[in-house]
Amino acid sequence: MSLSLYNTLSRRQEPFKPLEPGKVRMYYCGVTVYDYCHVGHGRACVVWDVVRRYLTWRGYEVRYVQNFTDIDDKILNRSRQEGTTMEAISERYIAAYFEDMARLNIKEADEYPRATHTLDGIKRLIHELETKGFAYPSAGDVYYSVRKFPDYGKLSGQKLDERRMGASGRVSENEEAQKQDPADFALWKSAKPGEPAWESPWGKGRPGWHIECSAMVRECFADSASNHLGETIDIHAGGNDLIFPHHENEIAQSEAVTGKPLAQYWLHNGMVNVNGEKMSKSLGNFTTIRQMLDAPNAPEPMAVRMFILQAHYRKPIDFTDDGIAAAQNGWNILKAGLLFGHEYGERLGWTGSIETQADAIAQFRTVMDDDFNTSSALAVLFGLAKQLERASNLLIHEGETGEPSDLLESQWLTLVELASVLGLEAQPEPEQVPSISDAEIETLVAQRTEAKKTKNFAEADRIRNDLQAQGIQLIDKPGGLTLWHRS
């Protein structure tokens, strides 16, 4: 029984073997910080967070690095619009990123390299590419010559001669004219007047987009102790919209210099769709994470996480209000299960020395080992949570569960452990000062019972509604007995 994962590079599921036994080097191509993150970013972050958590739970020592692209045309445009600096914009949205992702319970990466902090490494890499003949200067810019790299296209399956070239409206004719081949891409762009710029052997300018990741992987995973120079990492992850050209170009840059694979496994998450179309800025069909979580009737963050994990990470998911609402209902069950021990553990005399359930854990592991089948993993969680929710209801309604206490404890411990691997966690709410005391409730319940005896149902229902409005649920039992609980 071993972990296997789908590798975009081979288009196959492969057994996972890290370069160094027990250790995993993982890099996730993060976001360009020119705006708030939307649900699509949220999905990617959740998915890779789960992969990272799972590998850790599986016993690997994981080094997880995620970059921020903080040099970019869109950031620049925004800073001009607002009359401020590129740095001010990126700082703002990096701070927002951390706020949003903390709400989704994304664990922080081990390192967050930024383009602006990687300039030396970027320039060194460009220089090496130039020395080896893969890069050429042109009117102040420096370009990568894709024809010099025979493997170009191995990740995306693109063949240079079969692509539609020059169809881009975004690339200026000027830039197009400076390239030896339309598929060549910029490693370094010369500064236009008024733009932020860094000194370089090619004049003042700024790095192209793709080069930062190549440089960051190299720097963040350089480890002289283990004889690795950051040449090859185990897992390189990102959205499937990055396969081409971004990841293809990263490979071209890094492997041209090192002659070694940049990453063993290339993993790509599917997109979040809206009405069947990809959520994206350009289509204007995006919802930011904070919009979603701060809306009236907003779902709980954990419900959103569950919504994301109900589908396989490589498939597209459709973002709809109904889907989120359904996930919220489902989360309520998991949450009830996760809170069970906090609410009833003491009352049930739990000892804390119970073992988890090996069969559920084995099942969870089997499905997660199969390219992170979180959908099936959730089914394992629901199996446990449903039983705990039932037990919880029985305690409220019958005063007993009919189940052995240590079985429940074992189920609960298992649920909590496995859920946390998926980053699904529920905290007991702090005790609130009740708006109405137990004694008052008892009095009202007694009054209602009297009213019922005299068939004064209007009064009985009034009391019931009043209590309901205060969050007190009445439960009429056979024989005229009425139980109540705070919901």
Add this chain to the structure above:
RNA sequence: GGCGGCAUAGCCAAGUGGUAAGGCAAGGGUCUGCAAAACCUUCACCCCCAGUUCGAGUCUGGGUGCCGCCUCCA
């Protein structure tokens, strides 16, 4: 045009060739003055056609439909 992916119940969604996980919603039953809550319970032959096989949702070929990338993008 090139590359890749997807099509499973009302909705979402897993699925290793041997008679379809899970979630949501819905229905029925018990209980109730009515209700709520709770408990019990019901609910698919897998886009179409052909083929391989003792046996296919699961493999092969063809068809239809949808999506992504080829331009910034998680």
